[in-house]
Amino acid sequence: MVREKTDEVRRNGGAARVLDALDRKILGALSVDATLSYAAIGQEVGLSAPAVHERVKRLRASGAIRATVAQLDGPAVGKPMLAFIHVDTVGWGKTAELLSLEAWPEVEEIHTATGDTCLILKVRVASPHALEGLLARIYDVEGVRGTRTYMTLSTHLERTVQADVSAELEEELYIKR
Amino acid sequence: MVREKTDEVRRNGGAARVLDALDRKILGALSVDATLSYAAIGQEVGLSAPAVHERVKRLRASGAIRATVAQLDGPAVGKPMLAFIHVDTVGWGKTAELLSLEAWPEVEEIHTATGDTCLILKVRVASPHALEGLLARIYDVEGVRGTRTYMTLSTHLERTVQADVSAELEEELYIKR
DNA sequence: GCTATGTTCTGAATGAGGTTCTGTGAAGGG
Protein backbone atom coordinates (compact mmCIF):
# COMPACT_ATOMS: atom_id res chain seq x y z
CA MET A 1 0.00 0.00 0.00
CA VAL A 2 2.73 2.39 0.95
CA ARG A 3 4.66 1.32 -2.12
CA GLU A 4 1.63 1.94 -4.32
CA LYS A 5 1.28 5.45 -2.99
CA THR A 6 4.96 6.19 -3.46
CA ASP A 7 4.80 5.07 -7.06
CA GLU A 8 1.76 7.20 -7.63
CA VAL A 9 3.52 10.28 -6.30
CA ARG A 10 6.45 9.56 -8.56
CA ARG A 11 4.21 9.13 -11.60
CA ASN A 12 2.61 12.54 -11.38
CA GLY A 13 6.00 14.06 -10.74
CA GLY A 14 5.31 14.98 -7.16
CA ALA A 15 2.03 16.76 -6.64
CA ALA A 16 1.91 20.07 -4.80
CA ARG A 17 3.44 19.39 -1.43
CA VAL A 18 4.45 21.64 1.37
CA LEU A 19 8.09 21.76 2.33
CA ASP A 20 8.14 21.60 6.10
CA ALA A 21 10.88 22.88 8.38
CA LEU A 22 12.75 19.58 8.27
CA ASP A 23 12.76 19.54 4.48
CA ARG A 24 14.19 23.05 4.37
CA LYS A 25 16.87 22.20 6.91
CA ILE A 26 17.86 19.19 4.84
CA LEU A 27 17.91 21.27 1.65
CA GLY A 28 19.96 23.92 3.40
CA ALA A 29 22.54 21.37 4.45
CA LEU A 30 22.75 19.66 1.06
CA SER A 31 23.00 22.93 -0.84
CA VAL A 32 26.18 23.70 1.07
CA ASP A 33 27.73 20.22 1.18
CA ALA A 34 26.13 17.29 -0.60
CA THR A 35 28.81 14.88 0.61
CA LEU A 36 27.30 14.84 4.10
CA SER A 37 26.07 11.42 5.16
CA TYR A 38 22.39 10.93 5.80
CA ALA A 39 23.27 10.00 9.37
CA ALA A 40 25.09 13.30 9.88
CA ILE A 41 22.18 15.30 8.48
CA GLY A 42 19.84 13.28 10.66
CA GLN A 43 21.90 14.28 13.70
CA GLU A 44 21.41 17.94 12.79
CA VAL A 45 17.71 17.87 12.09
CA GLY A 46 16.67 15.14 14.52
CA LEU A 47 15.86 12.24 12.22
CA SER A 48 17.24 8.80 11.54
CA ALA A 49 19.32 8.15 8.44
CA PRO A 50 16.57 6.22 6.63
CA ALA A 51 14.08 9.02 7.34
CA VAL A 52 16.46 11.59 5.83
CA HIS A 53 17.01 9.30 2.87
CA GLU A 54 13.28 8.98 2.29
CA ARG A 55 12.82 12.76 2.34
CA VAL A 56 15.76 13.37 0.02
CA LYS A 57 14.35 10.80 -2.40
CA ARG A 58 11.05 12.68 -2.39
CA LEU A 59 12.79 16.02 -2.82
CA ARG A 60 14.65 14.67 -5.84
CA ALA A 61 11.53 13.15 -7.36
CA SER A 62 9.54 16.34 -6.87
CA GLY A 63 12.22 18.46 -8.51
CA ALA A 64 13.13 20.53 -5.46
CA ILE A 65 16.63 19.05 -5.82
CA ARG A 66 17.40 19.41 -9.50
CA ALA A 67 20.82 17.77 -9.41
CA THR A 68 23.87 17.12 -7.28
CA VAL A 69 26.97 18.55 -8.92
CA ALA A 70 30.61 19.42 -8.32
CA GLN A 71 31.28 23.16 -8.25
CA LEU A 72 34.45 23.81 -10.21
CA ASP A 73 36.80 26.74 -9.80
CA GLY A 74 36.91 28.90 -12.91
CA PRO A 75 40.60 29.87 -12.81
CA ALA A 76 41.59 26.32 -11.87
CA VAL A 77 39.96 24.88 -14.97
CA GLY A 78 41.43 27.55 -17.21
CA LYS A 79 38.58 30.07 -17.30
CA PRO A 80 39.63 33.03 -15.16
CA MET A 81 37.38 35.57 -16.89
CA LEU A 82 33.70 35.97 -16.04
CA ALA A 83 31.36 38.36 -17.83
CA PHE A 84 27.69 39.17 -18.22
CA ILE A 85 26.54 39.95 -21.74
CA HIS A 86 23.27 41.74 -22.41
CA VAL A 87 22.00 40.88 -25.89
CA ASP A 88 19.48 42.91 -27.87
CA THR A 89 17.55 41.08 -30.56
CA VAL A 90 15.28 42.32 -33.31
CA GLY A 91 12.25 40.49 -31.90
CA TRP A 92 11.11 38.01 -29.33
CA GLY A 93 10.78 35.23 -31.84
CA LYS A 94 14.49 35.31 -32.48
CA THR A 95 15.37 34.35 -28.94
CA ALA A 96 14.49 30.75 -29.75
CA GLU A 97 17.36 30.63 -32.19
CA LEU A 98 19.72 31.90 -29.56
CA LEU A 99 18.93 28.93 -27.38
CA SER A 100 21.48 26.95 -29.36
CA LEU A 101 23.85 28.86 -27.10
CA GLU A 102 23.35 25.96 -24.74
CA ALA A 103 25.82 24.02 -26.81
CA TRP A 104 28.52 26.63 -26.22
CA PRO A 105 30.64 25.63 -23.23
CA GLU A 106 31.48 29.25 -22.35
CA VAL A 107 27.82 30.07 -21.71
CA GLU A 108 26.66 29.18 -18.21
CA GLU A 109 23.35 30.99 -18.00
CA ILE A 110 20.74 32.32 -20.42
CA HIS A 111 17.86 34.43 -19.14
CA THR A 112 15.13 36.36 -20.86
CA ALA A 113 14.93 39.68 -19.06
CA THR A 114 13.04 42.92 -18.73
CA GLY A 115 14.62 46.32 -19.05
CA ASP A 116 16.53 47.70 -21.98
CA THR A 117 17.65 44.30 -23.16
CA CYS A 118 16.25 40.94 -24.21
CA LEU A 119 18.71 38.33 -23.07
CA ILE A 120 21.23 38.18 -20.24
CA LEU A 121 24.10 35.73 -20.62
CA LYS A 122 26.63 34.69 -18.02
CA VAL A 123 29.80 33.52 -19.72
CA ARG A 124 33.19 32.30 -18.51
CA VAL A 125 36.21 32.32 -20.81
CA ALA A 126 39.94 31.74 -20.78
CA SER A 127 41.15 35.10 -22.13
CA PRO A 128 40.17 38.41 -23.70
CA HIS A 129 40.80 36.79 -27.03
CA ALA A 130 38.33 34.04 -26.22
CA LEU A 131 35.77 36.64 -25.17
CA GLU A 132 36.21 38.47 -28.45
CA GLY A 133 35.68 35.24 -30.35
CA LEU A 134 32.54 34.52 -28.33
CA LEU A 135 31.13 37.98 -29.03
CA ALA A 136 31.85 37.53 -32.71
CA ARG A 137 29.92 34.27 -32.71
CA ILE A 138 27.02 35.90 -30.87
CA TYR A 139 26.84 38.65 -33.50
CA ASP A 140 26.76 35.97 -36.17
CA VAL A 141 23.52 34.63 -34.75
CA GLU A 142 20.51 35.70 -36.80
CA GLY A 143 18.53 38.43 -35.09
CA VAL A 144 21.18 39.87 -32.81
CA ARG A 145 21.15 43.65 -32.91
CA GLY A 146 23.72 44.52 -30.30
CA THR A 147 25.39 43.54 -27.04
CA ARG A 148 26.63 45.18 -23.88
CA THR A 149 29.34 43.37 -21.92
CA TYR A 150 29.96 43.71 -18.20
CA MET A 151 33.29 42.20 -17.22
CA THR A 152 33.64 41.11 -13.62
CA LEU A 153 36.85 42.04 -11.83
CA SER A 154 36.34 39.96 -8.72
CA THR A 155 33.67 37.65 -7.39
CA HIS A 156 32.84 38.12 -3.72
CA LEU A 157 30.08 35.52 -3.52
CA GLU A 158 28.84 32.79 -5.82
CA ARG A 159 26.49 30.16 -4.52
CA THR A 160 23.45 28.20 -5.58
CA VAL A 161 19.81 28.66 -4.70
CA GLN A 162 19.40 29.02 -0.96
CA ALA A 163 16.53 27.41 0.91
CA ASP A 164 15.25 29.76 3.58
CA VAL A 165 15.16 27.98 6.90
CA SER A 166 13.04 30.58 8.66
CA ALA A 167 9.89 28.97 9.95
CA GLU A 168 7.22 31.54 9.20
CA LEU A 169 7.23 30.77 5.49
CA GLU A 170 6.14 27.21 6.02
CA GLU A 171 2.64 27.62 4.66
CA GLU A 172 3.72 29.32 1.45
CA LEU A 173 6.20 26.88 0.06
CA TYR A 174 4.78 24.53 -2.51
CA ILE A 175 6.45 22.40 -5.11
CA LYS A 176 5.33 23.70 -8.48
CA ARG A 177 4.90 21.54 -11.52
CA MET B 1 58.89 8.75 0.36
CA VAL B 2 55.76 8.74 -1.68
CA ARG B 3 53.81 9.72 1.40
CA GLU B 4 56.24 12.55 2.12
CA LYS B 5 55.80 13.98 -1.32
CA THR B 6 52.03 13.72 -1.16
CA ASP B 7 51.96 15.55 2.15
CA GLU B 8 54.17 18.24 0.74
CA VAL B 9 51.85 18.80 -2.18
CA ARG B 10 48.94 19.00 0.21
CA ARG B 11 50.73 21.46 2.47
CA ASN B 12 51.30 24.09 -0.17
CA GLY B 13 47.73 23.67 -1.29
CA GLY B 14 48.54 21.90 -4.51
CA ALA B 15 51.32 23.50 -6.47
CA ALA B 16 50.80 24.47 -10.09
CA ARG B 17 49.75 21.30 -11.79
CA VAL B 18 48.52 20.62 -15.25
CA LEU B 19 45.06 19.21 -15.64
CA ASP B 20 45.39 16.43 -18.17
CA ALA B 21 42.65 15.09 -20.42
CA LEU B 22 41.58 12.50 -17.84
CA ASP B 23 41.23 15.14 -15.14
CA ARG B 24 39.04 17.25 -17.37
CA LYS B 25 36.86 14.31 -18.32
CA ILE B 26 36.39 13.50 -14.64
CA LEU B 27 35.57 17.14 -13.86
CA GLY B 28 33.14 17.22 -16.74
CA ALA B 29 31.32 14.17 -15.43
CA LEU B 30 31.19 15.36 -11.82
CA SER B 31 30.02 18.85 -12.78
CA VAL B 32 26.94 17.28 -14.34
CA ASP B 33 26.25 14.53 -11.81
CA ALA B 34 28.30 14.17 -8.66
CA THR B 35 26.36 11.10 -7.54
CA LEU B 36 28.16 8.95 -10.10
CA SER B 37 30.24 6.19 -8.57
CA TYR B 38 33.98 6.23 -9.08
CA ALA B 39 33.66 2.90 -10.84
CA ALA B 40 31.16 4.36 -13.33
CA ILE B 41 33.41 7.35 -14.04
CA GLY B 42 36.33 4.99 -14.42
CA GLN B 43 34.38 3.06 -17.05
CA GLU B 44 33.91 6.29 -19.02
CA VAL B 45 37.46 7.56 -18.86
CA GLY B 46 39.30 4.23 -18.80
CA LEU B 47 40.56 4.05 -15.23
CA SER B 48 39.96 1.90 -12.17
CA ALA B 49 37.84 3.18 -9.31
CA PRO B 50 40.80 3.80 -6.96
CA ALA B 51 42.61 5.75 -9.67
CA VAL B 52 39.58 8.01 -10.17
CA HIS B 53 39.32 8.39 -6.41
CA GLU B 54 42.94 9.45 -6.16
CA ARG B 55 42.52 12.06 -8.88
CA VAL B 56 39.33 13.45 -7.37
CA LYS B 57 41.06 13.73 -4.01
CA ARG B 58 43.82 15.74 -5.66
CA LEU B 59 41.33 17.91 -7.53
CA ARG B 60 39.56 18.69 -4.27
CA ALA B 61 42.81 19.45 -2.43
CA SER B 62 44.04 21.71 -5.22
CA GLY B 63 40.80 23.67 -5.29
CA ALA B 64 39.71 22.72 -8.79
CA ILE B 65 36.63 21.18 -7.16
CA ARG B 66 35.44 23.85 -4.75
CA ALA B 67 32.50 21.91 -3.32
CA THR B 68 29.89 19.30 -4.06
CA VAL B 69 26.40 20.73 -3.64
CA ALA B 70 22.74 20.06 -4.32
CA GLN B 71 21.25 22.37 -6.93
CA LEU B 72 17.84 23.45 -5.72
CA ASP B 73 14.93 24.61 -7.85
CA GLY B 74 14.02 28.25 -7.19
CA PRO B 75 10.25 27.96 -7.58
CA ALA B 76 10.19 24.70 -5.65
CA VAL B 77 11.79 26.27 -2.60
CA GLY B 78 9.53 29.30 -2.77
CA LYS B 79 11.72 31.71 -4.74
CA PRO B 80 10.23 31.97 -8.22
CA MET B 81 11.67 35.40 -9.01
CA LEU B 82 15.23 35.90 -10.24
CA ALA B 83 16.78 39.31 -10.87
CA PHE B 84 20.11 40.97 -11.51
CA ILE B 85 20.72 44.22 -9.68
CA HIS B 86 23.42 46.65 -10.77
CA VAL B 87 24.52 48.79 -7.84
CA ASP B 88 26.31 52.13 -8.10
CA THR B 89 28.36 53.23 -5.09
CA VAL B 90 30.00 56.50 -4.21
CA GLY B 91 33.49 54.98 -4.23
CA TRP B 92 35.41 51.75 -4.41
CA GLY B 93 36.09 51.70 -0.71
CA LYS B 94 32.44 51.40 0.03
CA THR B 95 32.13 48.06 -1.71
CA ALA B 96 33.70 46.38 1.29
CA GLU B 97 30.72 47.35 3.38
CA LEU B 98 28.41 45.83 0.84
CA LEU B 99 30.05 42.47 1.34
CA SER B 100 27.83 41.95 4.34
CA LEU B 101 25.32 41.11 1.63
CA GLU B 102 26.71 37.59 1.96
CA ALA B 103 24.55 37.18 5.02
CA TRP B 104 21.39 37.92 3.03
CA PRO B 105 19.85 34.67 1.82
CA GLU B 106 18.29 36.32 -1.25
CA VAL B 107 21.72 37.25 -2.64
CA GLU B 108 23.37 34.46 -4.60
CA GLU B 109 26.19 36.27 -6.33
CA ILE B 110 28.20 39.47 -5.79
CA HIS B 111 30.62 40.65 -8.46
CA THR B 112 32.69 43.77 -8.86
CA ALA B 113 32.29 44.78 -12.48
CA THR B 114 33.42 47.17 -15.17
CA GLY B 115 31.08 49.33 -17.19
CA ASP B 116 28.64 51.89 -15.91
CA THR B 117 28.22 50.16 -12.58
CA CYS B 118 30.25 48.96 -9.63
CA LEU B 119 28.55 45.83 -8.35
CA ILE B 120 26.41 43.18 -9.99
CA LEU B 121 24.16 41.14 -7.73
CA LYS B 122 22.18 38.04 -8.60
CA VAL B 123 19.20 37.74 -6.29
CA ARG B 124 16.31 35.30 -5.96
CA VAL B 125 13.17 36.24 -4.06
CA ALA B 126 9.68 34.99 -3.34
CA SER B 127 7.62 37.90 -4.63
CA PRO B 128 7.68 41.48 -5.96
CA HIS B 129 7.10 42.57 -2.40
CA ALA B 130 10.20 40.71 -1.26
CA LEU B 131 12.20 42.32 -4.07
CA GLU B 132 11.03 45.75 -2.98
CA GLY B 133 12.10 45.03 0.56
CA LEU B 134 15.49 43.83 -0.65
CA LEU B 135 16.03 46.97 -2.72
CA ALA B 136 15.07 49.11 0.26
CA ARG B 137 17.67 47.34 2.37
CA ILE B 138 20.29 47.79 -0.35
CA TYR B 139 19.60 51.53 -0.46
CA ASP B 140 20.02 51.63 3.30
CA VAL B 141 23.61 50.45 2.95
CA GLU B 142 26.07 53.30 3.38
CA GLY B 143 27.56 54.39 0.07
CA VAL B 144 24.88 53.14 -2.30
CA ARG B 145 24.05 55.78 -4.89
CA GLY B 146 21.62 53.94 -7.11
CA THR B 147 20.53 50.61 -8.57
CA ARG B 148 19.24 49.22 -11.83
CA THR B 149 17.21 46.02 -11.69
CA TYR B 150 16.89 43.49 -14.51
CA MET B 151 14.09 41.05 -13.82
CA THR B 152 14.34 37.69 -15.56
CA LEU B 153 11.19 36.34 -17.17
CA SER B 154 12.46 32.87 -17.94
CA THR B 155 15.69 30.96 -17.49
CA HIS B 156 16.74 28.89 -20.49
CA LEU B 157 20.02 27.63 -19.08
CA GLU B 158 21.63 27.69 -15.65
CA ARG B 159 24.63 25.53 -14.95
CA THR B 160 27.93 25.63 -13.12
CA VAL B 161 31.44 26.15 -14.41
CA GLN B 162 32.10 23.84 -17.34
CA ALA B 163 35.41 22.09 -17.79
CA ASP B 164 36.38 22.09 -21.45
CA VAL B 165 37.18 18.56 -22.53
CA SER B 166 38.82 19.54 -25.80
CA ALA B 167 42.36 18.26 -25.84
CA GLU B 168 44.29 21.11 -27.42
CA LEU B 169 44.16 23.20 -24.26
CA GLU B 170 46.11 20.68 -22.26
CA GLU B 171 49.26 22.73 -21.89
CA GLU B 172 47.52 25.90 -20.76
CA LEU B 173 45.53 24.68 -17.80
CA TYR B 174 47.18 25.20 -14.48
CA ILE B 175 45.83 25.25 -10.99
CA LYS B 176 46.33 28.75 -9.67
CA ARG B 177 46.99 29.55 -6.06
C1' DG C 1 73.49 1.86 -20.08
C1' DC C 2 72.19 0.83 -15.50
C1' DT C 3 70.32 1.84 -11.05
C1' DA C 4 67.71 4.43 -7.78
C1' DT C 5 63.64 7.08 -7.10
C1' DG C 6 59.18 8.86 -7.68
C1' DT C 7 54.68 8.44 -9.82
C1' DT C 8 50.42 6.34 -11.09
C1' DC C 9 48.09 2.63 -12.01
C1' DT C 10 45.50 -2.21 -10.90
C1' DG C 11 43.37 -5.65 -8.02
C1' DA C 12 42.21 -7.26 -3.46
C1' DA C 13 40.46 -6.33 1.18
C1' DT C 14 38.03 -3.64 4.48
C1' DG C 15 34.70 -0.72 6.42
C1' DA C 16 31.42 3.06 6.12
C1' DG C 17 27.27 4.38 4.63
C1' DG C 18 23.46 4.03 1.26
C1' DT C 19 19.29 1.33 0.74
C1' DT C 20 15.66 -1.85 1.84
C1' DC C 21 12.57 -4.15 4.97
C1' DT C 22 9.63 -4.66 8.88
C1' DG C 23 7.22 -3.14 12.79
C1' DT C 24 5.23 0.70 15.58
C1' DG C 25 2.83 4.74 16.73
C1' DA C 26 0.35 8.90 15.51
C1' DA C 27 -3.06 11.28 12.76
C1' DG C 28 -7.19 11.55 10.02
C1' DG C 29 -11.68 9.69 8.26
C1' DG C 30 -15.67 6.70 8.07
Next chain:
DNA sequence: CCCTTCACAGAACCTCATTCAGAACATAGC
Protein backbone atom coordinates in the same frame (compact mmCIF):
# COMPACT_ATOMS: atom_id res chain seq x y z
C1' DC D 1 -14.47 3.33 17.83
C1' DC D 2 -12.13 1.09 14.23
C1' DC D 3 -9.71 1.33 10.01
C1' DT D 4 -6.52 3.33 6.86
C1' DT D 5 -2.61 5.99 5.85
C1' DC D 6 1.68 7.87 6.75
C1' DA D 7 6.25 8.82 8.69
C1' DC D 8 9.60 7.19 11.40
C1' DA D 9 13.13 4.00 13.98
C1' DG D 10 15.84 -0.05 14.18
C1' DA D 11 17.86 -3.94 11.98
C1' DA D 12 19.76 -6.19 8.00
C1' DC D 13 21.87 -6.09 3.70
C1' DC D 14 24.73 -4.71 0.13
C1' DT D 15 26.88 -1.39 -2.74
C1' DC D 16 30.62 1.53 -2.98
C1' DA D 17 34.19 4.53 -0.94
C1' DT D 18 38.62 3.93 0.92
C1' DT D 19 42.94 1.81 1.97
C1' DC D 20 46.76 -1.17 1.00
C1' DA D 21 50.26 -3.72 -1.42
C1' DG D 22 52.43 -4.56 -5.45
C1' DA D 23 53.46 -3.80 -10.59
C1' DA D 24 54.48 -0.90 -14.53
C1' DC D 25 56.45 3.15 -16.17
C1' DA D 26 58.99 7.35 -16.49
C1' DT D 27 62.87 10.18 -14.83
C1' DA D 28 67.22 11.55 -13.07
C1' DG D 29 71.80 10.54 -11.54
C1' DC D 30 75.95 7.73 -11.64
